[in-house]
Amino acid sequence: MSTAYRRVDGRRARGDRRRTEIVEAALRVIERDGVAGVTHRTVAAEAGVPPASLTYHFASLDDLVVGTLTWSAERMATRIRDGIESSRIKGRSQAGAVAETLAEALGPQRGRTMAEYELYLLAARRPALRPAARQWLDVLTSLGRQPDEVGFRAFLAGVDGILLQGLIDDDPPTAAELLPVVEHLLEPLR
Amino acid sequence: MSTAYRRVDGRRARGDRRRTEIVEAALRVIERDGVAGVTHRTVAAEAGVPPASLTYHFASLDDLVVGTLTWSAERMATRIRDGIESSRIKGRSQAGAVAETLAEALGPQRGRTMAEYELYLLAARRPALRPAARQWLDVLTSLGRQPDEVGFRAFLAGVDGILLQGLIDDDPPTAAELLPVVEHLLEPLR
DNA sequence: GCACTACCTGGACGATCGTCCAGGTAACTT
DNA sequence: AAGTTACCTGGACGATCGTCCAGGTAGTGC
Numbered sequence: 001m002s003t004a005y006r007r008v009d010g011r012r013a014r015g016d017r018r019r020t021e022i023v024e025a026a027l028r029v030i031e032r033d034g035v036a037g038v039t040h041r042t043v044a045a046e047a048g049v050p051p052a053s054l055t056y057h058f059a060s061l062d063d064l065v066v067g068t069l070t071w072s073a074e075r076m077a078t079r080i081r082d083g084i085e086s087s088r089i090k091g092r093s094q095a096g097a098v099a100e101t102l103a104e105a106l107g108p109q110r111g112r113t114m115a116e117y118e119l120y121l122l123a124a125r126r127p128a129l130r131p132a133a134r135q136w137l138d139v140l141t142s143l144g145r146q147p148d149e150v151g152f153r154a155f156l157a158g159v160d161g162i163l164l165q166g167l168i169d170d171d172p173p174t175a176a177e178l179l180p181v182v183e184h185l186l187e188p189l190r
Numbered sequence: 191m192s193t194a195y196r197r198v199d200g201r202r203a204r205g206d207r208r209r210t211e212i213v214e215a216a217l218r219v220i221e222r223d224g225v226a227g228v229t230h231r232t233v234a235a236e237a238g239v240p241p242a243s244l245t246y247h248f249a250s251l252d253d254l255v256v257g258t259l260t261w262s263a264e265r266m267a268t269r270i271r272d273g274i275e276s277s278r279i280k281g282r283s284q285a286g287a288v289a290e291t292l293a294e295a296l297g298p299q300r301g302r303t304m305a306e307y308e309l310y311l312l313a314a315r316r317p318a319l320r321p322a323a324r325q326w327l328d329v330l331t332s333l334g335r336q337p338d339e340v341g342f343r344a345f346l347a348g349v350d351g352i353l354l355q356g357l358i359d360d361d362p363p364t365a366a367e368l369l370p371v372v373e374h375l376l377e378p379l380r
Numbered sequence: 381g382c383a384c385t386a387c388c389t390g391g392a393c394g395a396t397c398g399t400c401c402a403g404g405t406a407a408c409t410t
Numbered sequence: 411a412a413g414t415t416a417c418c419t420g421g422a423c424g425a426t427c428g429t430c431c432a433g434g435t436a437g438t439g440c
Contacts, residue, residue, distance in 0.1 A: 018388085034315060036226060040428065052389050055429060114314050117354075121311060124304050124357035125224060133358045150370045157371065160354050161347025164307075167314035168323045180340045181347065188374070208418085230398060242419050245399060 019057050022047050026068040031111030035118050038065055069119040070132040076112060077139040080105075084143060095183045096175075102159065102182070103175035106166040113163060151188040158185040209247050212237050216258040221301030225308050228255055259309040260322040266302060267329040270295075274333060285373040286365075292349070292372070293365035296356040303353060341378040348375040 025047030029037055040061060044051040058064040080101055087097035105113045116136065123133035140156055162181065166173055215237030219227055230251060234241040248254040270291055277287040295303045306326065313323035330346055352371065356363055 034311075039426085041426085050389050051428095052391090052430085056388065061428065114311065117311055117314075120354060120358060121224075121304065121307055124307075127360065130358050130360070137355065150374045153371050154348055154374045157349075157351030157355060158344055158347045158375075160351035161349065164310060164350050164354060165327065165347060168310060168320050170317065170320070181343050184340045184344045184378070185348075229396085231396085240419050241398095242400085242421090246418065251398065 018049065018053065022049065022054060022057055022064070023068050023071055026064055027072050027115065030065075030068065030072075030115045030118065034114070035065060035122065065122075066129060066132075069115065069122065069129070072112065072115055073119060073132050073135045076116060077135045081139050081142065095179060095186050098159070098186070099178040099182045100175040102162055102166070102178050103173065105163060106169075106172040110167070110172065114167060117164060117167070149189070155185045155189065208239065208243065212239065212244060212247055212254070213258050213261055216254055217262050217305065220255075220258065220262075220305045220308065224304070225255060225312065255312075256319060256322075259305065259312065259319070262302065262305055263309060263322050263325045266299075266306060267325050271329050271332065285369060285376045288349070288376070289368040289372045290365040292352055292356070292368050293363065295353060296359075296362040300357070300362065304357060307354060307357070339379070345375045345379065 022043060026038060026043045029042050029046050033042075038061070040051045040054045043064070044054055047053075054061070054064060058067070083101050083104075084094070084097050087100070088094055119129065120133050123129035137156060140159060141152075158181070162178065212233065216228060216233045219233055219236050223232075228251070230241045230244045233254070234244055237243075244251070244254060248257065273291050273294075274284070274287050277290070278284055309319065310323050313319035327346060330349060331342075348371070352368065
């Protein structure tokens, strides 16, 4: 074996191009139709590859879903951390940055957010998915100073609740509408 | 038409026995395997009725899922309201009652809670389900005094977040562990 | 050039899906 | 007793599912 191979799911992966193309297509399908809409054929059509290509790159459909959600969780987590931190160094208030990020997650990023919570629910039934689901909590935790403090735990819960409830609003809430609640949740922490 | 009939889903329903049996079976299936596990045949087997019976009583599988989740939301909502109110008149602290109810929802009632949040996510994609999903919020709101207050909205979000995060804990949190967070969320309201 | 190997896919298989329909059953009316 | 009607279901249909496999292709080492 001359070229550098990595073992992934019991299968070799070199360029990984096809593989990531498939994962990205799967994420688009999940954002649009939910996990329920994921089949070999829908994802293959979305990615523009033959259905058999999925069986080649992933041991099972389940592996694909798990891989996609895990990968998505990582991307979203870093995106949020970067957003909050960069607006913090710009001198903006932390509450404002959080409120804006939440409004974004419920507006332009709505599909991504739904995917994220589908992961949560899947993780509730499958322990193997829990570390991936908790990444999101870990990112938020890394933004706090005393992660164990009661007020901070309340803040974490509040953020999840705001997002979840925002998903069943008829119109997504604006950052301005969210701001007072975020401020209230953040208040005892400063 | 001598006996009293009610129109349900464009179909008559008299005794409704079969119908509720099917709905209850569907709920058990959802609690066990999630919405993804619901098929005509799995529900029929769980209910001990022939698969064709589902097509007779429900216009489509989708109607069954929607009906089941709506019905479950109603039951859970009244159950929670009763629990909180009854323990309130017993002189216990409200925070304690809430914490206990949450711990119950994450322990013995875990399956029910997961079903509830599957409804949330389904409602995020299908506006028709949103009123049913919001019942849960309405119940909580009916317990508060000033539903529009910022602190109360934070409390509502916090409760949803606690439940959601509790579902991906490896061991369900106890009422004692939940109590400080609940108290913290309830604090500004009294 | 040839052999080799990793990479890829068309096409098909059996399983399972949602739904339908012809016909059976039992309760009520007359 | 006979008729009527609401209630129910066995069995089958076509569609779609996940997965497999024989074989094709393109790149590398000689």
